[in-house]
Amino acid sequence: MAPGPIDAYRREIGEELQAGNATEHTHRPALRSLIESLAPGVTATNEPKRVECGAPDFIVSRSAAHAATNLRGTNRPAATRSFASCEPPCTMEHVATQVAQKDFGAYYTSTRVAELLVGWAVRNHDDRVLDPSCGEGVFLEAAAARVTALKGQASSQVHGIEIDPKVLRRSLAPLLRRFLIPEENVRISDFFDVRAPDQPPFQAVVGNPPFIRYQTFKGPSRQKALGLVRGLGVALPELASSWAPFLLHATEFLDAGGRLAMVVPAEFTHAGYARPVVQYFARKFARIQLASFSDRLFPELNEDALLLLAEGYGGECREFRVKRFQGVKDLESVLELRKGFGARVGLAKLQDTNGRLRNHFLPRDLKALYDFLAADSRVCRLGELAQVGIGYVTGNNQFFHLSRNEARQLEIPPLYLKRSLLRSGMIKGLRFTSSDWVELRDEGEKVHLLALPKVAESELPDPVLEYLARGKRLGVHKAYKCAVRNPWFSVPHAQAADTFLTYMSGDAPRIVWNSAGVLATNSTHEVRLNSLQRIKPQILSLAFCCSLSQLSAEVEGHPLGGGMLKLEPSEAARTLVVRPDLLKFSEAQFEEMDYFIRSNSMSSAIDMADDLVLRGDLGLNWDQIQVLRNGLTEVREQRRKRIATSSSN
């Protein structure tokens, strides 16, 4: 069999490595050939001109003729409009299609969900309907059918806006013809260029807004969007993704008393930047219902989505109603009865959870117990005991961390080396000891931070200067974090923290006692105990293992699309812990918990912490503890299901 492009690539870089002087740059020509061999018409430009987002290593482009073939390839039958995942073999065709879809946040809704939202929002024969980002038209189709069934006129009542002209040609035009909807009803435009007063108001706004993260949602489009919502009196933070201004602008098109029914990302319920959106909706709608689903709406996507049903535009909301359903079918059954659904969350309750709706999706008995314990004076928030912050950031961990052998060969003076924890995965137990560190060092791990002072290069010894010169040849000094500090090689790092928090976990987060006194990168959070409270770090570590704190981490943190739990420092600061100063247990008990965790038995550690902390010190009975444990198991299993789904995608 003839060698494939990957074999050729491996052979070439193998030869360079054998020559003994290979660098990232010497590998680039081979990489370029590999990229260009993947599909016809592809050009990979090595070290192109700087672009707005920085200095990319490569820009990969494709000739228009080939790209057009690509996009035609995305046409799918109407019944399967959901976004097709990139199945193996992952050719350049797939990749380019996905990039185009990603740029516009174009993940299409299923017919079933569109029909459900339209069925709820369109109620009268003369309702006018708008989908402000109509894509291939799944909502327009549902709206046309609904309006026709209500004896209205789809041709005059159903309208859409879409930024991507190719979509109209590709799939929307035949659909419009089928329902006798004139093409003028679909405006090809950036929604942020369309102003509500230019057309009669709509009784229903439906759809699935583009989800483009702030890193990609930038430039004039972003400025326009943020400017528009500033006009509504909403200041969206810089981290806002595109859906947030989209949703806000969409409300402007509603008639008094109108309804908005849209797909929203899970971030609506927990992201800091979503809070102004939630508050705006509370001021503008009489009633808001939010449905989340155990079975994901977009199984192929790394992002959970919910359905937002807001009605009575122009009224003022006194409460949200939220409910988790198993699947769309269950919501359909509830809506058929024309009844409201879900737990009531008044605005005061929303304040209690820092404006986050996510916390209110817990089952009722669990939420009641959780709130009861949160109000108990023997329970507090982690932020009352400690400061939670991120670990140090180097800009290039590979360069700024050295193994013992590397440090020796480079002759870096010990003065410039600090013991460090490079990855959270290096923590095995409930405490990180000096022996743990030594073990990692002896295994050849990069456990030394190159900790250089803020001095002129000329003040550094020759071996260090040689290493820095090598870094410059590799372009390390140009990485964003290095380029913005002065001097680029001096990594800011504070004193070692008392404890670390493993803030990104597939399983259970831990507060780990840093008995070795090492520094840590931002792969863990640093938890620095308030000195006045004289809390023993091992007691906090142990207390954090109980079901209450573990559940609290799930509630106050947020799942990432792939099923991992993430706790931002502000979220970690809100997790509940039983006050460590009230807890009594021995060193031997801590050792036993540490042993359980090192033996991969977090469940035994939780059992023990529940017995010691919740039953022993807090005096909860077994029924109460069982409610917490069952709740924790359920929330965690739900989240972990995402890990299974995303890894099988």
Ligand SMILES: C[S@@+](CC[C@H](N)C(=O)[O-])C[C@H]1O[C@@H](n2cnc3c(N)ncnc32)[C@H](O)[C@@H]1O
């Ligand atoms: C998530 S898709 C939804 C499409 C369709 N409503 C559906 O649910 O199948 C988002 C759509 O928004 C379009 N879009 C992205 N940015 C836009 C903008 N600024 N103005 C109008 N449409 C936009 C994309 O091209 C894409 O078709």
